[in-house]
Amino acid sequence: MVTLATAGELKTYKLPNGAKLVVNRREDTEAVALHVWFRVGSVYEDYHQKGMAHFLEHMLFNGSEKYPYGQMDYIVESLGGNLNAGTSKEYTFYHVTIARPYWRQALEVLYQLTQKPLLLPEMVEKEKPIVIEELRRGKDNPTTLLWEEFEKLFYKVSPYRDPIIGYEETIQKFTREELLKFYHSFYQPKNMFLVVVGQVEPEEVYREVMQTFGREVGKSLPRVDIPPEPEALENRSKTIRDRRVEKAYWLIGWRAPAIGTKEYYALALLDQILGSGRTSLFYRELREKGLVYGVSTGDLGRPRDNLFFISATLEENRLKEVKEKTFQLLSSLKETLTEEELQKAKSRLINSEAFSLERVEREAFYIGYSLAVVGTLDYYRYFESNVKSVRREDVLRVLDSYVLNRPYAELFMVPER
Amino acid sequence: MRLIILLLLFLSLGGAKVREHTLENGVKLILKETKGRGIVSGVIFVRSGTHGEEKRGLTNLTANLLTKGTKSYDSYRIASTFEDYGGSIYSSVSDDYLEIGFSTKVEGLREALVVIKSVLTEPLFAPEDLERERKNLLQAVRSRRERGQELATDALRRLTYRGSNYEVLPIGTEEGLKSIDRQDVIKRWERILRGENVVVSLVGDFRTEEVLPSLREVFLSVPAGRYELRPKEVKMEQSRLERVKRPGSQATVLCAFDAPPVHGEEFFAFKVLDALLGDGMTSRLFKELREKKGYAYAVYSTYPTRLTSPRLIAYIGTSPEKREEALRDMVELVKSAPVEPEEVELAKNKVVGDFLLARQTRLRQAWYLGFFEVMGLGWRTDQEYADRVRAVSYQQVRSLREKYLKIHHCVVVEP
Numbered sequence: 100m101v102t103l104a105t106a107g108e109l110k111t112y113k114l115p116n117g118a119k120l121v122v123n124r125r126e127d128t129e130a131v132a133l134h135v136w137f138r139v140g141s142v143y144e145d146y147h148q149k150g151m152a153h154f155l156e157h158m159l160f161n162g163s164e165k166y167p168y169g170q171m172d173y174i175v176e177s178l179g180g181n182l183n184a185g186t187s188k189e190y191t192f193y194h195v196t197i198a199r200p201y202w203r204q205a206l207e208v209l210y211q212l213t214q215k216p217l218l219l220p221e222m223v224e225k226e227k228p229i230v231i232e233e234l235r236r237g238k239d240n241p242t243t244l245l246w247e248e249f250e251k252l253f254y255k256v257s258p259y260r261d262p263i264i265g266y267e268e269t270i271q272k273f274t275r276e277e278l279l280k281f282y283h284s285f286y287q288p289k290n291m292f293l294v295v296v297g298q299v300e301p302e303e304v305y306r307e308v309m310q311t312f313g314r315e316v317g318k319s320l321p322r323v324d325i326p327p328e329p330e331a332l333e334n335r336s337k338t339i340r341d342r343r344v345e346k347a348y349w350l351i352g353w354r355a356p357a358i359g360t361k362e363y364y365a366l367a368l369l370d371q372i373l374g375s376g377r378t379s380l381f382y383r384e385l386r387e388k389g390l391v392y393g394v395s396t397g398d399l400g401r402p403r404d405n406l407f408f409i410s411a412t413l414e415e416n417r418l419k420e421v422k423e424k425t426f427q428l429l430s431s432l433k434e435t436l437t438e439e440e441l442q443k444a445k446s447r448l449i450n451s452e453a454f455s456l457e458r459v460e461r462e463a464f465y466i467g468y469s470l471a472v473v474g475t476l477d478y479y480r481y482f483e484s485n486v487k488s489v490r491r492e493d494v495l496r497v498l499d500s501y502v503l504n505r506p507y508a509e510l511f512m513v514p515e516r
Numbered sequence: 517m518r519l520i521i522l523l524l525l526f527l528s529l530g531g532a533k534v535r536e537h538t539l540e541n542g543v544k545l546i547l548k549e550t551k552g553r554g555i556v557s558g559v560i561f562v563r564s565g566t567h568g569e570e571k572r573g574l575t576n577l578t579a580n581l582l583t584k585g586t587k588s589y590d591s592y593r594i595a596s597t598f599e600d601y602g603g604s605i606y607s608s609v610s611d612d613y614l615e616i617g618f619s620t621k622v623e624g625l626r627e628a629l630v631v632i633k634s635v636l637t638e639p640l641f642a643p644e645d646l647e648r649e650r651k652n653l654l655q656a657v658r659s660r661r662e663r664g665q666e667l668a669t670d671a672l673r674r675l676t677y678r679g680s681n682y683e684v685l686p687i688g689t690e691e692g693l694k695s696i697d698r699q700d701v702i703k704r705w706e707r708i709l710r711g712e713n714v715v716v717s718l719v720g721d722f723r724t725e726e727v728l729p730s731l732r733e734v735f736l737s738v739p740a741g742r743y744e745l746r747p748k749e750v751k752m753e754q755s756r757l758e759r760v761k762r763p764g765s766q767a768t769v770l771c772a773f774d775a776p777p778v779h780g781e782e783f784f785a786f787k788v789l790d791a792l793l794g795d796g797m798t799s800r801l802f803k804e805l806r807e808k809k810g811y812a813y814a815v816y817s818t819y820p821t822r823l824t825s826p827r828l829i830a831y832i833g834t835s836p837e838k839r840e841e842a843l844r845d846m847v848e849l850v851k852s853a854p855v856e857p858e859e860v861e862l863a864k865n866k867v868v869g870d871f872l873l874a875r876q877t878r879l880r881q882a883w884y885l886g887f888f889e890v891m892g893l894g895w896r897t898d899q900e901y902a903d904r905v906r907a908v909s910y911q912q913v914r915s916l917r918e919k920y921l922k923i924h925h926c927v928v929v930e931p
Binding site for chain 2: 127128129130160169172173176177178179180181182196197198225228229230231232233235236238239240241342343344345346376377378383387389392412443446447448449450451452453454457458459
């Protein structure tokens with residue numbers, strides 16, 4: 100056992116097989132969150148595998164060596180817990196939130212679920228229509244379509260351009276053999292991050308983990324080349340018309356610093372200043388002045404080829420005016436951003452964490468994301484001090500070198516009349 | 517498989533005591549101390565909702581404007597009082613109540629309460645804000661057509677709550693919103709802001725004796741008296757089906773079924789029946805319609821807590837070509853799937869588990885305490901909830917099965 104570091108109640112372990120475990124002991128809650136993260140998502144797929152990471156996530160619920168199909172859900176729900184999972188472009192995670200006395204049973208379920216799945220061929224066929232229903236359900240929502248189209252416009256080479264769920268054509272062709280191969284490549288200790296948050300003894304958790312996940316053998320990981328997105332040379336703009344929408348949607352994005360880099364914290368503050376909450380610049384100048392129905396900003400938290408976006412809903416005939424106003428607000432920030440405003444943005448960003456971390460599953464997510472996506476627990480651990488150290492000129496430099504006068508991609512979705 | 521007996525009973529949420537104070541003007545304060553990182557959340561409920569609303573959307577528009585400016589604070593100052601501490605303030609309206617909720621740090625609470633007093637007693641309802649918010653809400657009403665599920669919800673409300681205020685969502689109608697003027701807003705707020713209609717719940721890392729004086733000062737400013745709600749019961753008499761056209765890649769099926777009133781002995785047993793039918797991966801609807809039949813990705817049921825016209829609502833989103841079978845099978849399952857003793861035990865544990873997990877944040881804890889009180893069930897319901905669910909018997913659930921879920925009102929949104 101190697102204890103890497105401790106920060107307050109945070110205990111970090113590296114298992115002999117290569118898996119990592121982080122336990123955060125908390126006294127203020129009766130709930131325990133248990134997460135298992137794997138560094139694999141849709142960008143790890145090749146073309147004919149599109150949708151496989153997500154499909155596999157579904158398949159893991161279809162029975163394990165110890166627990167037949169349906170029993171894992173039964174155990175967790177009969178203990179009053181929630182069992183669920185999620186797949187993104189970079190990660191897949193499985194999680195349980197449950198009352199304190201039952202964390203061991205939950206851990207055992209997560210172990211069976213992620214390390215001992217049966218992946219039976221008849222279950223592969225059973226799952227296909229369900230996943231296709233999920234895909235169509237997504238397509239039925241104009242906002243999902245908007246984002247899919249936007250990423251397709253923004254990324255020309257990178258696999259970020261494909262949707263997580265894949266395509267009906269690829270999903271229909273998945274076989275047990277392909278799924279097994281994909282599974283064995285990524286669902287193993289060297290690619291695994293375990294997180295437990297709640298009123299638990301870290302040493303007890305470690306012992307329990309050693310009896311389960313610790314027994315698996317770590318293998319070397321396959322090399323996956325994720326093609327980087329080349330620098331865009333000019334702006335890209337696209338308009339789509341949709342019979343279902345009643346207002347115009349505008350989505351514009353720029354390449355942004357990767358999550359966890361020094362510049363990223365300046366970006367987080369820029370985002371806070373521009374679009375977070377009712378005190379933000381865009382809310383005041385666009386929403387409260389009646390130019391838009393809604394406006395938000397954000398970044399996708401990616402470890403490579405990250406993207407910063409502004410999104411607004413508005414009347415179609417206002418598009419030009421709103422775009423001009425937005426650019427004007429961005430470029431005048433150099434003059435308008437005061438030191439006091441920056442300090443307020445910092446305290447808002449830092450303090451809001453105290454509220455979001457009230458839920459154990461939120462804290463477990465944050466830790467899991469740091470380990471599996473950012474690649475270091477330092478992101479979680481030193482977020483506050485990193486934000487505090489950002490200076491006004493850092494924010495302005497990020498604005499200047501990533502947004503102002505840089506190529507962007509923008510998508511309009513407007514009503515088809 | 518043997519069921520594990522839940523120990524959840526022994527777990528309370530931090531074991532904190534809840535204290536109640538009723539002010540001279542009728543305002544009820546519910547306070548709960550917690551230990552943590554120095555944060556506090558509160559919700560001010562005003563029993564009202566859309567009851568007695570003539571112009572549909574008026575209460576919601578009023579709530580929207582409350583945080584947009586007062587005689588002493590502009591919109592920015594109201595928001596920054598909370599956001600500067602990493603918190604927030606919101607206002608919204610449901611069928612039976614209006615709510616103003618907030619979170620802040622304990623050191624910001626005094627300042628927050630001063631702003632809240634201003635929001636309650638001297639809102640500006642400025643004409644230019646009214647116009648802007650009206651425009652936004654009109655757009656939001658139209659935008660409900662963008663999503664199949666929202667369109668289905670609106671159609672189902674018209675079908676199943678015809679003639680009562682529940683017929684229209686609190687957001688209102690285009691016609692209603694267009695006809696509202698500033699006097700309507702002022703009058704509506706005067707009418708509903710009455711001491712006996714107000715419930716304030718506060719949960720956080722404070723000491724009651726330290727906050728009580730300022731709470732008294734702020735909430736005594738609410739005028740005494742009562743705004744009487746006259747909920748109109750809409751009974752389900754015969755099964756009905758309505759179809760709505762919308763282009764898209766999915767069909768949405770949404771149904772309402774007859775259910776027991778929430779203010780009675782049957783409430784908890786029916787919560788269990790609802791969970792058995794449509795909550796989670798072990799539920800009947802999920803197992804049969806998703807896992808066995810492959811109709812859908814999402815299928816579930818809910819039993820919303822409303823003052824009157826109780827319903828169980830069931831949803832399934834499916835491919836257009838499967839919609840008839842999905843509709844038929846969902847209605848059939850809700851009406852007559854057999855109920856086994858073991859399923860009842862499992863459902864009870866789900867309800868208790870969901871209850872605990874839904875109360876992790878101070879804001880949710882405050883919300884539930886105030887919610888039960890404002891709905892006339894009493895805040896103690898929140899404390900007794902787990903016990904009362906555990907006390908539900910198989911026989912009770914079975915007899916509810918016999919008594920309710922006989923009539924359906926369904927809406928199919930299809931391309």
